[in-house]
Amino acid sequence: MKNLADFLVGKLKKGESEETPPAPTPPSCPRCSADLSASELYHRLRVCHNCHHHFRLGARQRIELLADEGSFKEVNRLLVSVDPLSFTDKVSYRKRLQEAQQKTGLTEAAVSGVCRMGGKATVLVAMDFDFMGGTMGSVVGEKVALAFELAVKEKKPIVIVATGGGARMQEGMLSLMQMAKTAATAQRLHRAGLPYISVLTDPTTGGIYASFASLGDIILAEPGALVGFAGPRVVRQTTGQEDSVSHTSEFLFKHGMVDMVVDRPRLRTLLSVLLRLLDPQFRLLLGRKAPEYPPPHQAVESAWEMVQLARHQQRPTAMDYICRMTSNFVELHGDRLYGDDEAIVCGLADLSGQPVVIIGQERGHGEPSRNEGRAKPEGYRKAQRAMGMAAKFGLPLITFIDTPGADPGLESEERGIATALATTLAQMAQLPVPTLAVVIGEGGSGGALALGLADRILMLEHAIYSVISPEGAAAILYRDAGRAEEVAPALKLTSQDCLSLGVVDLVVPEPEGSAHADPDGAAWQVKNVLLQELLTLQGLSLPKLLKARYEKFRRIGQFNSHFKAAVGQEVSHLQSYLSHGWEQLRDRLPHRAG
Secondary structure, three states: OHHHOOOOOOHHOOOOOOOOOOOOOOOOOOOOOOOOOHHHHHHHHHOOOOOOOOOOHHHHHHHHHHHHOOEEEEEEEOOOOOOOOOOOOEEHHHHHHHHHHHOOOOOEEEEEEEEEOOOEEEEEEEEOOOOHHHHHHHHHHHHHHHHHHHHHHHOEEEEEEEEEEEEEEEEEEHHHHHHHHHHHHHHHHHHHHOOEEEEEEEEHHHHHHHOOHOOOOOEEEOOOOEEEEOHHHHHHHOOOOOOOOOOOHHHHHHHHOOOOOOHHHHHHHHHHHHHHHEEEEEEOOOOOOOOOOOOOOOEEEOOHHHHHHOOOOOOOHHHHHHHHEEEEEEEEEEEEEEEOOEEEEEEEEOOOOOEEEEEEOOOOOOOOHHHHOOOOOHHHHHHHHHHHHHHOOOOEEEEEEEEEEOOOOOHHHHOOOOHHHHHHHHHHHHHOOOEEEEEEEEEEHHHHHHHOOEEEEEEOOOOEOOOOOHHHHHHHHHHHHHHHHHHHHHHEEEHHHHHHHHOOOOEEOOOOOOHHHHHHHHHHHHHHHHHHHHHHOOOHHHHHHHHHHHHHHHHHOOOOHHHHHHHHHHHHHHHHHHHHHHHHHHOOOOOOOO
């Protein structure tokens, strides 16, 4: 405590404030050499107006940029580090602490408190790299842990702006153990169902990145930030390897480790939107009875014609529906394990005032990265991340099904595509929130079904849903994929077929000329039906919801239900045939007089 007293007394004697002094204006940008002396963007946000290079910010500057004006109230300000190991290298640890305090105006490398972001009460932690490289000693770990505990106690979300070089070696194993402490308290917050948003800034490495900074429900990163477990210098000097690309936020985004790379001017607004979407007080309470739906009104000549409409190049995709139906859609990226599969899109959105989680199979409009909606294992693992978020925050889940099937390639097999499909199905089966699935185009095989184990399954009038593609079935049955048109009717893949079989619950009418002729009208219709179904599901208690979901899928294909229906249909056809045959036979018999 003596260090703190000396520090505060010294500041007061000099008449200095505890705010970090503004950084001097550099003569030019270190990346593009642009003159920054008159740059409004640089002076306001420390971002180059020409190349958007993001300069490092101190903890106080971070708080000023993110918190609503005048709302931040610091907590645990009096916690300061001691020298438990009497550590000395070129200078003593105590001397380094005093120098860092004088340099930054802070007592430690983390500042924590409560503020408002976009009006939402939030726990905020901001770290400062200028304080001994932002390293995590016992006090930093304690401040982070206390912040998590405060969020749990007051039922508030938490935002942590991370930066730093890892564990503080001057505190030895005591410092390393802060990784365990902060990870444990982060999990306590997750169990309480509270939001945690992690923001990675330049640099974030070592024990900080490998503990609480990587445990956010949503992980954001600033452009060009150096982020990674072992810093480039450590890698170079311990392994001899040179690597100039892996330790960047963009590299992590590409490989599915962060959700978004966000420019600093957008960060405050995005955080406000996310906090609103994850806040229970903004849920729409629907209490009116759902009206009856109009039946589909258009006749289609054949099953093959339905296949062609479902595959139409201009047919609206998942993103087309999401953009037309929702507001504030925030897309999340990556499976936190291997990569980000663009064949599946996930995110949070506002559906007429109701925050929801949305997962969609996105076939795109010709973009190769979408792979025509054929998702790889990392795509389904990303979907599982979104499902977990829906469960944690009690948000309804909506899935859009539109894929010829899961990716069948060798890489998918190597990364466990079958396991990814199975675990996705298993997770959907037990999600403790209302779930709705919409077949919007081509629903092919297990790749489609993986997102279809829902409380209510809707199917657009001209969509198809099948065990295998007509081409695949023809290739198996006739060794000729060219006979697909001939096989299509037997697969019972149309919306009316699926409704009759009990595979889907409702067929949603499409505008005249099909969905591609009027995407806005199609989206409006789907949105209305989703809201009507959602209000019905929200009226069920969780035990009833889960029981109904289990029984719904337990009944599908049972002998005593669909067998009776099939037998009844066959009997009807036979009676019609016999009746027609008897009329022909009677006409041929000679007539008796009188």
